[in-house]
Amino acid sequence: MKDMQSLLDQGSEWVPLIVEGVTSLALGLVVFFIGKFIASRVAKWCENRLLKSSVDKAVAGFASSILYALMFAGVILMALGQIGVETTSFIAILGAAGLAVGLALQGSLSNFASGVLIILLRPFRSGDFIDAGGQMGTVDRIELFHTYLRTPDNRIIIVPNSSVMGGAIVNFSREETRRLDLIVGISYDADIRLAKQIMEEIVSADERILKDPAWTIAVSELADSSVNFVLRPWVASADYWTVRADLLEKIKYAFDERGVGIPYPQMDVHVHKQES
Structure with missing residues (x-):
């Protein structure tokens, strides 16, 4: 009888902790999914506003991709904080892990840097017909890591940005x-x-x-x-x-x-x- 009472007492102590943990997890998931949805909508809204301001489609797509990535990172930190993870130490851990991940993902970082160069140097615009990275097509959009080309037979070719900037670029539409x-x-x-x-x-x-x-x-x-x-x-x-x-x-x-x-x-x- 005493053992049963002891278990009931321990259970009564665990219940608040379990409820608190489940509630925090649920709130964290809500923050994550709602934040992700808002980030996606805001990035899309900014892209549409840039397009209405006569900004090149490729530039608008690239800017919206960066905005979404930054907002999504913030949403993840907010969700972790809601769950109870110490975000300050988590950011420090991320910084240390980021160095290792960066070394492992040199190709992706190269694609990102090449995407920035494409936007800054503007060797082509959305709608230009180009030959780059061993592929030919009309530039549809430029994102963080890839450039999307549309072929005359309506196929989409996704070319890594490092391949685009790593070789010769022939722009057939640049001149009138x-x-x-x-x-x-x-x-x-x-x-x-x-x-x-x-x-x-x-x-x-x-x-x-x-x-x-x-x-x-x-x-x-x-x-x-x-x-x-x-x-x-x-x-x-x-x-x-x-x-x-x-x-x-x-x-x-x-x-x-x-x-x-x-x-x-x-x-x-x-x-x-x-x-x-």
Whole structure:
């Protein structure tokens, strides 16, 4: 009987502690989830405000990512404090652990530093078509560790920022105009003057081709199977691919109609009979 009473007395002492612990844990979880939700909403709101202020989409996305990361770290500290963890000592422990984690995550830190450089140096903007990190696509957004590219066939490529800044970046959209470089080959028995005249007529009739700088049409090479022309008109960057496809199509039709041959690769073989 005494043992039972002793257990009941100990249980009555534990109940407040258990209730307090469960309550603190529940409040900590509430603080965590509500704080995370608020941080997400605030970061999204700031991104929308930046976009409405005509800030570049990539910059707005990067800034909102940093804001969310800082707020989320604060939410974690508040939740731990609510549970009863001593945040001052916890921050000191985090500082010591952060050094070890930083050494282990050098690649991620490199991506973060590269993301900051991308924002500061601005080698490209959201909407630019680039070749970077071995990938080509339209810049969709820049985040803390990655740059998102959208390909012409609507695939999303996530490229680490360190890969973007670690190599050459080709920005196809930075300048307002671009030069087309086409090689057009005709057969050796075709009329060179006629071929050049046809291409000049086609280029002159296309209103998308700029008059300044002037376009160039000239023989560039006497190749093995063809006489090669170089065709170099200037166009607006947005018209580059459509003009390129249209010119090639029109040249092929015009050459067929006016008897200018486009040869297949060929090789002449000469057989010499050796008399015994």
